[in-house]
Amino acid sequence: xxxxxxxxxxxxxxxxxxxxxxxxxxxxxxxxxxxxxxxxxxxxxxxxxxxxxxxxxxxxxxxxxxxxxxxxxxxxxxxxxxxxxxxxxxxxxxxxxxxxxxxxxxxxxxxxxxxxxxxxxxxxxxxxxxxxxxxxxxxxxxxxxxxxxxxxxxxxxxxxxxxxxxxxxxxxxxxxxxxxxxxxxxxxxxxxxxxxxxxxxxxxxxxxxxxxxxxxxxxxxxxxxxxxxxxxxxxxxxxxxxxxxxxxxxxxxxxxxxxxxxxxx
Amino acid sequence: xxxxxxxxxxxxxxxxxxxxxxxxxxxxxxxxxxxxxxxxxxxxxxxxxxxxxxxxxxxxxxxxxxxxxxxxxxxxxxxxxxxxxxxxxxxxxxxxxxxxxxxxxxxxxxxxxxxxxxxxxxxxxxxxxxxxxxxxxxxxxxxxxxxxxxxxxxxxxxxxxxxxxxxxxxxxxxxxxxxxxxxxxxxxxxxxxxxxxxxxxxxxxxxxxxxxxxxxxxxxxxxxxxxxxxxxxxxxxxxxxxxxxxxxxxxxxxxxxxxxxxxxxxxxxxxxxxxxxxxxxxxxxxxxxxxxxxxxxxxxxxxxxxxxxxxxxxxxxxxxxxxxxxxxxxxxxxxxxxxxxxxxxxxxxxxxxxxxxxxxxxxxxxxxxxxxxxxxxxxxxxxxxxxxxxxxxxxxxxxxxxxxxxxxxxxxxxxxxxxxxxxxxxxxxxxxxxxxxxxxxxxxxxxxxxxxxxxxxxxxxxxxxxxxxxxxxxxxxxxxxxxxxxxxxxxxxxxxxxxxxxxxxxxxxxxxxxxxxxxxxxxxxxxxxxxxxxxxxxxxxxxxxxxxxxxxxxxxxxxxxxxxxxxxxxxxxxxxxxxxxxxxxxxxxxxxxxxxxxxxxxxxxxxxxxxxxxxxxxxxxxxxxxx
Numbered sequence: 014x015x016x017x018x019x020x021x022x023x024x025x026x027x028x029x030x031x032x033x034x035x036x037x038x039x040x041x042x043x044x045x046x047x048x049x050x051x052x053x054x055x056x057x058x059x060x061x062x063x064x065x066x067x068x069x070x071x072x073x074x075x076x077x078x079x080x081x082x083x084x085x086x087x088x089x090x091x092x093x094x095x096x097x098x099x100x101x102x103x104x105x106x107x108x109x110x111x112x113x114x115x116x117x118x119x120x121x122x123x124x125x126x127x128x129x130x131x132x133x134x135x136x137x138x139x140x141x142x143x144x145x146x147x148x149x150x151x152x153x154x155x156x157x158x159x160x161x162x163x164x165x166x167x168x169x170x171x172x173x174x175x176x177x178x179x180x181x182x183x184x185x186x187x188x189x190x191x192x193x194x195x196x197x198x199x200x201x202x203x204x205x206x207x208x209x210x211x212x213x214x215x216x217x218x219x220x221x222x223x224x225x226x227x228x229x230x231x232x233x234x235x236x237x238x239x240x241x242x243x244x245x246x247x248x249x250x251x252x253x254x255x256x257x258x259x260x261x262x263x264x265x266x267x268x269x270x271x272x273x274x275x276x277x278x
Numbered sequence: 279x280x281x282x283x284x285x286x287x288x289x290x291x292x293x294x295x296x297x298x299x300x301x302x303x304x305x306x307x308x309x310x311x312x313x314x315x316x317x318x319x320x321x322x323x324x325x326x327x328x329x330x331x332x333x334x335x336x337x338x339x340x341x342x343x344x345x346x347x348x349x350x351x352x353x354x355x356x357x358x359x360x361x362x363x364x365x366x367x368x369x370x371x372x373x374x375x376x377x378x379x380x381x382x383x384x385x386x387x388x389x390x391x392x393x394x395x396x397x398x399x400x401x402x403x404x405x406x407x408x409x410x411x412x413x414x415x416x417x418x419x420x421x422x423x424x425x426x427x428x429x430x431x432x433x434x435x436x437x438x439x440x441x442x443x444x445x446x447x448x449x450x451x452x453x454x455x456x457x458x459x460x461x462x463x464x465x466x467x468x469x470x471x472x473x474x475x476x477x478x479x480x481x482x483x484x485x486x487x488x489x490x491x492x493x494x495x496x497x498x499x500x501x502x503x504x505x506x507x508x509x510x511x512x513x514x515x516x517x518x519x520x521x522x523x524x525x526x527x528x529x530x531x532x533x534x535x536x537x538x539x540x541x542x543x544x545x546x547x548x549x550x551x552x553x554x555x556x557x558x559x560x561x562x563x564x565x566x567x568x569x570x571x572x573x574x575x576x577x578x579x580x581x582x583x584x585x586x587x588x589x590x591x592x593x594x595x596x597x598x599x600x601x602x603x604x605x606x607x608x609x610x611x612x613x614x615x616x617x618x619x620x621x622x623x624x625x626x627x628x629x630x631x632x633x634x635x636x637x638x639x640x641x642x643x644x645x646x647x648x649x650x651x652x653x654x655x656x657x658x659x660x661x662x663x664x665x666x667x668x669x670x671x672x673x674x675x676x677x678x679x680x681x682x683x684x685x686x687x688x689x690x691x692x693x694x695x696x697x698x699x700x701x702x703x704x705x706x707x708x709x710x711x712x713x714x715x716x717x718x719x720x721x722x723x724x725x726x727x728x729x730x731x732x733x734x735x736x737x738x739x740x741x742x743x744x745x746x747x748x749x750x751x752x753x754x755x756x757x758x759x760x761x762x763x764x765x766x767x768x769x770x771x772x773x774x775x776x777x778x779x780x781x782x783x784x785x786x787x788x789x790x791x792x793x794x795x796x797x798x799x800x801x802x803x804x805x806x807x808x809x810x811x812x813x814x815x816x817x818x819x820x821x822x823x824x825x826x827x828x829x830x831x832x833x834x835x836x837x838x839x840x841x842x843x844x845x846x847x848x849x850x851x852x853x854x855x856x857x858x859x860x861x862x863x864x865x866x867x868x869x870x871x872x873x874x875x876x877x878x879x880x881x882x883x884x885x886x887x888x889x890x891x892x893x894x895x896x897x898x899x900x901x902x903x904x905x
Contacts (some may be wrong), residue, residue, distance in 0.1 A: 039494055039897055039898060041897070041898050042491070043336070051484070054483045055483055058482075059521065062522070063525075065565055065568070068565075085341070127724055198583075204535040208556050209555065210539060210540075210557065213532070213540060221528075272730050275688070
């Protein structure tokens with residue numbers, strides 16, 4: 014778009030960028046097009062959306078004690094008295110039923126998402142070379158990575174919702190009487206793995222992130238379609254790939270934080 | 279990269295601007311992408327909302343001032359919210375307060391003020407053909423419009439609109455069984471605000487990008503009018519704070535509708551224990567005020583920016599301390615994010631943390647005082663022209679000072695224990711952010727009406743409007759401080775149960791209500807003036823206020839692209855008023871130093887050599903680019 018026009022009229026010399034002319038008006042500073050600038054500012058605001066959610070997580074998380082063997086017994090078991098240890102909650106992998114594989118599956122998911130960022134970089138780079146074939150190829154890999162991540166997340170959610178085979182027995186106080194009940198899995202109201210807040214936050218934050226990934230995949234498909242019909246070739250540049258790429262990297266970066274908070278801390 | 283100019287599609291696109299097809303009515307006036315039309319849409323919406331918002335306040339003022347008054351005459355408007363004994367329904371009283379706050383803060387003083395003037399003035403004052411993205415700008419207005427429709431419709435449902443106060447604190451707002459106003463009304467409130475936030479983000483991203491990317495040649499940041507600085511900082515504040523409200527609102531929606539417990543814990547309601555555990559209502563307050571506090575600066579900063587411009591123009595003097603003004607706005611914008619907890623001193627916060635927030639809060643007095651003194655020193659020995667816009671700007675300075683001083687009292691975490699949630703707070707923020715911003719908005723309308731509509735507002739009616747409003751507002755809010763010091767809490771339906779409330783303060787409340795009705799009535803002078811001048815006003819000249827900024831170099835009614843031919847280049851700052859030696863008392867920004875040797879200062883003579891360089895750097899004209 015706008016950036017490419019100025020690219021040709023101005024020199025692309027990198028030392029020119031910090032020239033005093035940069036901010037003198039009549040020119041787009043550092044030749045950043047308005048679209049790219051808008052994407053950056055959108056990402057800044059979205060950062061604050063996620064920050065608010067992660068602050069919420071932190072505040073509620075630390076209002077609960079962690080599992081302490083000295084207090085709650087040597088063997089870890091699920092209880093709504095303390096925040097569960099993530100390795101004990103997320104320890105399943107599809108087709109390996111009953112095997113304790115702590116954080117393996119989410120590790121694979123994370124790797125896939127980060128790898129899709131790599132293919133996105135390659136697509137952007139191919140766009141700079143005006144190589145339509147390569148843009149198509151790497152966009153397709155990125156889309157595939159995105160869908161795989163979403164599918165994995167769906168499995169993870171489903172597993173989390175259905176729960177373990179034995180479930181957890183909880184004691185409830187109903188009309189002054191203590192009643193025991195076994196619950197399986199988690200939803201927004203009750204949770205076999207720990208306090209309901211744990212499940213609430215898990216569903217809300219990973220769901221909010223998953224919605225972002227999903228919109229990213231939709232955008233990626235749109236870009237792939239437009240690249241493969243030759244629209245960007247006719248336009249003379251692949252800047253749209255770059256802009257959507259920014260969004261995709263952002264979504265990945267957010268996942269790194271979500272992953273850290275939910276699975277590692 | 280390939281040579282773009284050789285691409286035939288782009289060349290064709292670039293030249294087609296010379297002969298635009300006439301647009302259909304819908305594209306030109308309704309779904310318009312032109313920033314001037316969108317600004318007018320925001321202005322009209324803002325005026326309509328302000329009539330609704332202020333009417334609501336008059337209704338609850340009637341209840342507060344005259345608790346025994348028969349309100350049966352309101353039945354045609356309020357229907358069964360006036361009960362059989364001709365009294366206002368107490369539930370609906372809370373709804374009135376909530377809607378008044380929400381409408382005035384968000385729909386009038388955010389959308390109506392910054393939506394109108396950021397849209398109108400940013401492209402005109404930085405020298406751009408239009409906003410960076412006209413399409414997103416249009417979307418921004420229509421998201422606001424849908425938000426308006428949702429909010430408006432919530433006033434007509436059976437259980438009434440939201441009634442948890444404009445701050446919608448849970449658990450009241452989170453539990454539908456807690457209050458009538460927490461049922462469907464609150465759901466609609468949340469939907470409306472979510473749409474409103476989307477609108478604000480689309481608008482804000484556009485404003486920031488336009489200021490950064492589309493300044494005309496020569497318009498460096500150090501030559502930007504203070505209006506643009508203010509709009510830029512306002513947009514940044516909104517960009518960072520509104521998303522946090524979005525998160526807070528989404529979590530609240532989940533608590534209300536899907537059984538989560540983010541804000542709820544250990545609640546008994548109507549004798550029944552709720553299952554929710556683990557959440558914290560204080561968490562909502564933190565998230566809300568992380569938006570809520572910057573929001574008050576989102577409201578006041580555009581007003582401060584516009585009045586800086588109007589006061590300099592009409593005092594015929596350069597603004598005093600241009601750079602200090604920018605620095606203090608930056609200071610205010612930065613501090614806005616680290617003082618939110620001063621709204622929460624009495625939530626059981628650690629007093630040590632309270633003292634930190636108190637300290638940070640009181641620092642805001644410094645940049646605010648810098649601004650106040652700069653206004654006064656700009657006026658000092660100026661050649662003042664008392665246009666209505668100037669009067670409203672001076673009125674803003676007055677409100678900003680008298681409302682700001684009580685901010686020092688409230689910002690003190692010890693004094694706040696007594697004053698929290700009393701009418702003292704109400705008086706404070708109505709003066710410093712309500713009335714001051716409203717005066718900024720009115721000053722802006724009086725000043726830029728000629729550029730918007732090509733006609734002048736009637737001056738005499740403007741003077742009448744100013745004096746009635748200025749006196750009226752002080753009559754409303756000055757006594758209110760005393761009511762607050764006496765301990766009257768806000769959001770109470772009636773104060774009839776105690777002896778001390780029955781004598782002097784009942785009279786004072788009646789007086790405040792009369793003054794409020796008087797002030798509301800005075801606004802119809804403005805409405806009449808606005809509509810009448812739109813049709814029959816005196817035709818405007820190109821530069822009626824003899825102002826320096828770029829918008830007055832456009833045709834009287836600027837068309838698509840604002841300037842005919844090239845966008846003017848900028849050579850000087852916007853405040854060359856009454857420059858010694860100059861033949862006029864103003865030199866517009868687009869007059870090069872080479873044409874004014876008689877008034878140039880030595881360092882300005884050196885800038886003459888830069889002029890050819892400035893003129894050559896004409897690379898971001900949107901008409902010359904494919905878009």
